[in-house]
Amino acid sequence: MQSTGASEKVFQMMDLSPTKQSLVEGLKLPKLMGQIEFANVSFYYPSRNMVHAIREVNLLLHPKEVVAIVGLSGSGKSTLVNLLLRLYEPTDGQILMDGFPLRDLDVKWLRERIGFVGQEPRLFRKDIVSNITYGCTRKITHDDVIWAAKQAFAHDFILSLPNGYNTLVDNALLSGGQKQRIAIARAILKDPDILILDEATSALDAESEHYVKEVIHAVQDDVKSRTVIVIAHRLSTIRGADRIIVMDGGRVAEMGGHSDLIHKDGLYARLIKRQMDAFA
Ligand SMILES: Nc1ncnc2c1ncn2[C@@H]1O[C@H](COP(=O)(O)OP(=O)(O)OP(=O)(O)O)[C@@H](O)[C@H]1O
Numbered sequence: 001m002q003s004t005g006a007s008e009k010v011f012q013m014m015d016l017s018p019t020k021q022s023l024v025e026g027l028k029l030p031k032l033m034g035q036i037e038f039a040n041v042s043f044y045y046p047s048r049n050m051v052h053a054i055r056e057v058n059l060l061l062h063p064k065e066v067v068a069i070v071g072l073s074g075s076g077k078s079t080l081v082n083l084l085l086r087l088y089e090p091t092d093g094q095i096l097m098d099g100f101p102l103r104d105l106d107v108k109w110l111r112e113r114i115g116f117v118g119q120e121p122r123l124f125r126k127d128i129v130s131n132i133t134y135g136c137t138r139k140i141t142h143d144d145v146i147w148a149a150k151q152a153f154a155h156d157f158i159l160s161l162p163n164g165y166n167t168l169v170d171n172a173l174l175s176g177g178q179k180q181r182i183a184i185a186r187a188i189l190k191d192p193d194i195l196i197l198d199e200a201t202s203a204l205d206a207e208s209e210h211y212v213k214e215v216i217h218a219v220q221d222d223v224k225s226r227t228v229i230v231i232a233h234r235l236s237t238i239r240g241a242d243r244i245i246v247m248d249g250g251r252v253a254e255m256g257g258h259s260d261l262i263h264k265d266g267l268y269a270r271l272i273k274r275q276m277d278a279f280a
Pocket residue numbers: 045047048052053071072073074075076077078079080
């Protein structure tokens with residue numbers, strides 16, 4: 001009798017119609033170059049009415065640019081990405097993709113062109129190949145899977161597993177860094193025009209940390225290169241970026257290259273110094 005009550009709620013949920021957002025077909029561009037513009041974007045989360053998570057953000061990311069977003073916890077880094085993925089709509093201003101308003105573009109089409117690796121990637125209790133190919137809608141071969149794994153510096157450790165690419169993924173089998181590299185391979189396999197990495201804040205083993213940095217370099221050098229946005233917590237990844245965006249209290253506080261920002265001796269210089277002190 002207890003479960004009857006509960007199942008009623010489940011059925012009510014299943015009967016809900018999909019959101020308008022995914023029903024309405026939007027624009028599909030012939031090609032996505034990967035230019036991203038935030039034009040005076042402000043946003044507050046519905047549950048925290050009037051407390052801005054992002055405030056009057058103006059940003060222009062060029063196609064194929066590698067950008068690192070840095071800032072203290074709560075400064076609005078993830079919110080920028082949430083808006084870009086269209087998980088939320090800006091409260092004010094607009095986001096443009098290749099000059100087209102994001103809200104006019106087809107959401108499904110857009111998300112197929114964005115690869116996203118979160119801080120704690122989800123893997124499934126399936127073999128490695130299935131985990132890498134999960135969600136990939138383009139036609140792929142086994143060679144493509146290996147290419148993606150190599151790009152993510154996952155190929156060698158996968159080969160050292162008992163059944164290589166056919167090894168069943170088990171939580172105890174892989175380290176946090178290895179899981180993240182499989183998730184990066186999954187994102188790269190989509191051959192996205194925009195790649196977004198939310199670097200883990202938790203301590204990665206030294207090997208994985210080195211590889212995550214290498215992935216950024218490889219992705220940057222890749223002939224098919226794409227726009228890359230990294231929410232970065234480590235100096236090594238930050239330095240690999242073409243441009244660094246420093247967020248503070250929902251605003252863009254500083255922007256530029258590593259040496260310029262260090263020279264400026266502002267918030268970025270303080271963040272870096274703090275990180276250096278932590279390792280001292
Ligand atoms: N789902 C949410 N609902 C309400 N408020 C939120 C939500 N997510 C984030 N916030 C708030 O929005 C602001 C910006 O948060 P955001 O997660 O973008 O920061 P961040 O720089 O990515 O932080 P971190 O480095 O800790 O991930 C913070 O004040 C945060 O408390």
